[in-house]
Structure formats: C-alpha cells, structure tokens
Amino acid sequence: MQILDIFNPQISVVAHGLEGKVILLYGGNSTGKTYQAVRMDKPYVLACESGLNGQNGIPFANIKTWSDFVNVVGQLTNPATVDKAKELYSTIIIDEVYASAQFCQTYICNKYGVSSVDEGKGGYGLWKQYETEYWKAVNMIVSSGYTVVFIAHVSETKDGKIVPKGDKRSITPIMDNCDIIAYLKSNGIDENGDRIHSSAYFAETDEYFARSRFDYMVPYIEDFTCDNLRKAIQDAIEAQEEAEGFESVSFETQKKNNEIERVPFDKLKEDVVALGMNFCEAGHQERLQELIADCLGEGNSVQEATERQYESLEILLAKLEEQKQKLGVA
Incomplete structure (x- = not known):
C-alpha cells in the first residue's frame, strides 16, 4: 500500500491540450x-x-x-x-x-x-x-x-x-x-x-x-x-x-x-492481520484492540471488515505502523 508521505511528495504538473480540462x-x-x-x-x-x-x-x-x-x-x-x-x-x-x-x-x-x-x-x-x-x-x-x-x-x-x-x-x-x-x-x-x-x-x-x-x-x-x-x-x-x-x-x-496506487482489499486485510499478529506476539494485544475499535468501531473485527471499510483498514494499518515503531514491535 502506498501511504501518503510528506517527505516524498507528489509534484504537480501541467497538461497541455484540452483533454481533462x-x-x-x-x-x-x-x-x-x-x-x-x-x-x-x-x-x-x-x-x-x-x-x-x-x-x-x-x-x-x-x-x-x-x-x-x-x-x-x-x-x-x-x-x-x-x-x-x-x-x-x-x-x-x-x-x-x-x-x-x-x-x-x-x-x-x-x-x-x-x-x-x-x-x-x-x-x-x-x-x-x-x-x-x-x-x-x-x-x-x-x-x-x-x-x-x-x-x-x-x-x-x-x-x-x-x-x-x-x-x-x-x-x-x-x-x-x-x-x-x-x-x-x-x-x-x-x-x-x-x-x-x-x-x-x-x-x-x-x-x-x-x-x-x-x-x-x-x-x-x-x-x-x-x-x-x-x-x-x-x-x-x-x-x-x-x-x-x-x-x-x-x-x-x-x-x-496524480494517482495513488491502492492495493487490493484482500491484500490490505492480510497486511493488517499480519501486523496485528506481531502486536499480539509482542504482548500488545490490548493496544491492538484499542486501535481496531478506534478505526472500525467498538466490537468489530478486522476479519469481518467489508470492502466498504477499505479506508478504515488503511487508517488502521497506518496507525499500526506508527505504533509499531513506538512499541518496538517486529
């Protein structure tokens, strides 16, 4: 998944002709x-x-x-x-x-x-x-x-x-x-x-x-x-x-x-699940559940997420990546 990165920005360009105008x-x-x-x-x-x-x-x-x-x-x-x-x-x-x-x-x-x-x-x-x-x-x-x-x-x-x-x-x-x-x-x-x-x-x-x-x-x-x-x-x-x-x-x-590459939904879900497993193995299951509830809603699980929750899973993955650094998760 491509996460928007302020340190590696897209650079705007101008198109000639009328196409897309x-x-x-x-x-x-x-x-x-x-x-x-x-x-x-x-x-x-x-x-x-x-x-x-x-x-x-x-x-x-x-x-x-x-x-x-x-x-x-x-x-x-x-x-x-x-x-x-x-x-x-x-x-x-x-x-x-x-x-x-x-x-x-x-x-x-x-x-x-x-x-x-x-x-x-x-x-x-x-x-x-x-x-x-x-x-x-x-x-x-x-x-x-x-x-x-x-x-x-x-x-x-x-x-x-x-x-x-x-x-x-x-x-x-x-x-x-x-x-x-x-x-x-x-x-x-x-x-x-x-x-x-x-x-x-x-x-x-x-x-x-x-x-x-x-x-x-x-x-x-x-x-x-x-x-x-x-x-x-x-x-x-x-x-x-x-x-x-x-x-x-x-x-x-x-x-x-201007495009942002989006991974298929099933691959996104797999990435979230895999990273979540790493949190559990490192003893941070409680923090994992807090992040899941914050992104998907209380009582909902990643496994039950549907394609309508694609953005929610994107945000969850980004938060897991951020917390991974702070908590020392592999």
Missing part, C-alpha cells in the same frame, strides 16, 4: 454557448433542454429525468465501457446545469415522497441528500478524462453581479472544479443585421464572475469561437512554460502523476 460557459440567450461547445473535438451532449434545436448532426442524449442523466454518465465512465466511449467522444457537454439540477431535485423529492426539497426530513430539508446525489454523478464526469463543458444561463446576485444560474448546491461545486469559467457577453448585430460573435471573459470584475486557473490566460477573447478558446488556453500554458521554465505533459502523464 473542465470548462463552464455561461451567458444570455444566443451568445453561442451551445453553438461553439458542439464544435469542440468529438462532442457528445447531455441535452437537458432544447439547446440543440438549431444544430444538426450532433450526437446527444435526450435527458428528461435524473435516471437518464445517471445512466448516460454511467456508460461514459464505467471501466467496462469508458475506452469504447472515448473512441467516439472527447468532449462531454452538459446543457444545461440548472435543468440537470432540477431533474435531480425531482428525483430526491420522489425518493422521499415529498413535493419539494424544503419539505423533507420533517421540514429540515433534503438539501444535503440532493447535493450529494448531484455531485456524485457530476464528479464521475469531471474526473474521467474527457474535456467537460458545462453550459449555464445567467443570474444576478442581490447586488446586481452577473453569475452562473443555479442553486449553490449544484453550481458551486461545479465552479470550484472548473479550470475555466467564461462569461459570454453579446455584441449584438452588425450594420447588415448579422449577429456578431460574443466576447468571452475569463477574469472577474465588479460586473460579472469569471475565472481561469491559468495565470497567463488572456482576460478576454473579443471574438468567441471554439477555435479561439482552444488557442487561448494553449497559449496560456505555453506562456507559463516559457515564464516558469518547465515543459507541459500529456493528460495521461498528469493523470498517472
């Missing part, structure tokens, strides 16, 4: 959110509203319920199907956030037999259950290695600041995990009556919220297109490489760098 595009109607998003590489849309009515030839799932959403996410991320899915799709587009969250709320209400999330648990609300359910599905997507694009409408705070539309339990976790949050602002029409491309803003102002994880990202793109967005992100990474003297890596290399 998470992007939120938000703005008013007809600002090009969906139009440009579906022009990214090999798109697949989770269509929770009718944003594709004006688009032709785009692969999509017509999401009408939360079960639709969860089932599609499962196919996109299931280890048994993810490689096949990635041969077909590189960009997953959730269109749009507020509608998908409404489906989730309806599911939670039906599950607990109430008409609104506020009513649940005797008036205390089911907000935590809703938040957990929504983020569980979304997190599967954002951690799966696709380019993920969330699309949202606009809302305003009490003081008039423009922000992505959504309740805090759905939109906030998405915003916290985005690499790019772009506010799209309409530029109207030209003298011939033709629509001008919107502008995309990546830096927060008093007027609107926007953000980029990349310090060298331009503050805005005057002409927002899919190609210009891709170029702005790549230019920001290349500028960082030049300024800080490093070389970006592929997403696969970044992913491997």
Whole structure:
C-alpha cells in the first residue's frame, strides 16, 4: 500500500491540450454557448433542454429525468465501457446545469415522497441528500478524462453581479472544479443585421464572475469561437512554460502523476492481520484492540471488515505502523 508521505511528495504538473480540462460557459440567450461547445473535438451532449434545436448532426442524449442523466454518465465512465466511449467522444457537454439540477431535485423529492426539497426530513430539508446525489454523478464526469463543458444561463446576485444560474448546491461545486469559467457577453448585430460573435471573459470584475486557473490566460477573447478558446488556453500554458521554465505533459502523464496506487482489499486485510499478529506476539494485544475499535468501531473485527471499510483498514494499518515503531514491535 502506498501511504501518503510528506517527505516524498507528489509534484504537480501541467497538461497541455484540452483533454481533462473542465470548462463552464455561461451567458444570455444566443451568445453561442451551445453553438461553439458542439464544435469542440468529438462532442457528445447531455441535452437537458432544447439547446440543440438549431444544430444538426450532433450526437446527444435526450435527458428528461435524473435516471437518464445517471445512466448516460454511467456508460461514459464505467471501466467496462469508458475506452469504447472515448473512441467516439472527447468532449462531454452538459446543457444545461440548472435543468440537470432540477431533474435531480425531482428525483430526491420522489425518493422521499415529498413535493419539494424544503419539505423533507420533517421540514429540515433534503438539501444535503440532493447535493450529494448531484455531485456524485457530476464528479464521475469531471474526473474521467474527457474535456467537460458545462453550459449555464445567467443570474444576478442581490447586488446586481452577473453569475452562473443555479442553486449553490449544484453550481458551486461545479465552479470550484472548473479550470475555466467564461462569461459570454453579446455584441449584438452588425450594420447588415448579422449577429456578431460574443466576447468571452475569463477574469472577474465588479460586473460579472469569471475565472481561469491559468495565470497567463488572456482576460478576454473579443471574438468567441471554439477555435479561439482552444488557442487561448494553449497559449496560456505555453506562456507559463516559457515564464516558469518547465515543459507541459500529456493528460495521461498528469493523470498517472496524480494517482495513488491502492492495493487490493484482500491484500490490505492480510497486511493488517499480519501486523496485528506481531502486536499480539509482542504482548500488545490490548493496544491492538484499542486501535481496531478506534478505526472500525467498538466490537468489530478486522476479519469481518467489508470492502466498504477499505479506508478504515488503511487508517488502521497506518496507525499500526506508527505504533509499531513506538512499541518496538517486529
């Protein structure tokens, strides 16, 4: 088992390209959110509203319920199907956030037999259950290695600041995990009556919220297109490489760098049992039982632990290793 070691840390790396990046595009109607998003590489849309009515030839799932959403996410991320899915799709587009969250709320209400999330648990609300359910599905997507694009409408705070539309339990976790949050602002029409491309803003102002994880990202793109967005992100990474003297890596290399190797559950249990035997042979059975009770709960045993207690066994093994040094256990 690999135990996190502060004296042998993982070193962060930056990945080039859009693979694995998470992007939120938000703005008013007809600002090009969906139009440009579906022009990214090999798109697949989770269509929770009718944003594709004006688009032709785009692969999509017509999401009408939360079960639709969860089932599609499962196919996109299931280890048994993810490689096949990635041969077909590189960009997953959730269109749009507020509608998908409404489906989730309806599911939670039906599950607990109430008409609104506020009513649940005797008036205390089911907000935590809703938040957990929504983020569980979304997190599967954002951690799966696709380019993920969330699309949202606009809302305003009490003081008039423009922000992505959504309740805090759905939109906030998405915003916290985005690499790019772009506010799209309409530029109207030209003298011939033709629509001008919107502008995309990546830096927060008093007027609107926007953000980029990349310090060298331009503050805005005057002409927002899919190609210009891709170029702005790549230019920001290349500028960082030049300024800080490093070389970006592929997403696969970044992913491997961030992974922690986990041993199979049965092997973990064997290691705990073996070390526990050493404690008993050294006369520290009482201390062993204290640690087991602390990690697994009073009256529970290592032998009866299930895979749901994997983390508990990891913590127990780490504590045994620590106590082993103090107590002189072999």
